[in-house]
Amino acid sequence: MSDEFDQYQPETPTFAERQEARRRSQARTRKIVIWVAVLLCGALVADVILEEGFGCYLLFRSRDRWEMLIYRNDCPEEVYSEVLYSGHVTRDEVEALAASLRARGLFAGPQRRTVVLSRTPEEYVVSFFFIHEKHFNDPDMIRELKEYRAVLSAETFGGRPVAIQMCEPEVRPGIPPRLKVRKVIR
Numbered sequence: 001m002s003d004e005f006d007q008y009q010p011e012t013p014t015f016a017e018r019q020e021a022r023r024r025s026q027a028r029t030r031k032i033v034i035w036v037a038v039l040l041c042g043a044l045v046a047d048v049i050l051e052e053g054f055g056c057y058l059l060f061r062s063r064d065r066w067e068m069l070i071y072r073n074d075c076p077e078e079v080y081s082e083v084l085y086s087g088h089v090t091r092d093e094v095e096a097l098a099a100s101l102r103a104r105g106l107f108a109g110p111q112r113r114t115v116v117l118s119r120t121p122e123e124y125v126v127s128f129f130f131i132h133e134k135h136f137n138d139p140d141m142i143r144e145l146k147e148y149r150a151v152l153s154a155e156t157f158g159g160r161p162v163a164i165q166m167c168e169p170e171v172r173p174g175i176p177p178r179l180k181v182r183k184v185i186r
Contacts (some may be wrong), residue, residue, distance in 0.1 A: 069094055074108040081106075081113035088119040096156045097126065104148070116179065123161035126152065127179055129169045136166055136182045145185050161186075
């Protein structure tokens with residue numbers, strides 16, 4: 001004899017019903033994954049369009065790729081110096097700068113040196129690092145860098161303008177590397 005409350009007892013789903021529920025759940029998950037992938041691809045395409053068309057950066061900076069050339073110093077010890085440069089500068093320009101630096105003796109001696117070369121639409125920017133505070137206000141050092149700036153412009157960069165930055169030795173990682181510039185010589 002059935003009880004009037006039996007009608008409220010849950011029925012056990014059949015195998016086919018469980019399979020159908022599983023298929024619906026998988027289809028829902030697939031749709032969510034596809035929508036997320038479409039949104040990510042759309043964001044990347046929008047980023048590239050904004051970067052190429054308007055110069056705005058949202059997610060990535062594809063043109064601000066930084067590379068490094070390493071040179072062995074002209075000394076008996078095994079000491080290496082490097083030139084960091086951006087994707088806006090060609091490898092030939094970096095090698096020309098390194099040759100000029102070697103000729104002036106910057107890559108000589110047992111100290112590791114780092115030089116950063118970048119380019120803006122107006123000029124090349126060469127950044128040197130100075131450890132001692134006295135160099136930032138030394139008139140002889142500033143005069144020598146002004147003369148070297150003229151040499152770089154004429155001999156290395158085909159007469160294009162060059163700015164020299166005097167930086168503290170602290171470089172914070174990032175793209176582009178953030179330099180602590182104390183003085184700019186134009």
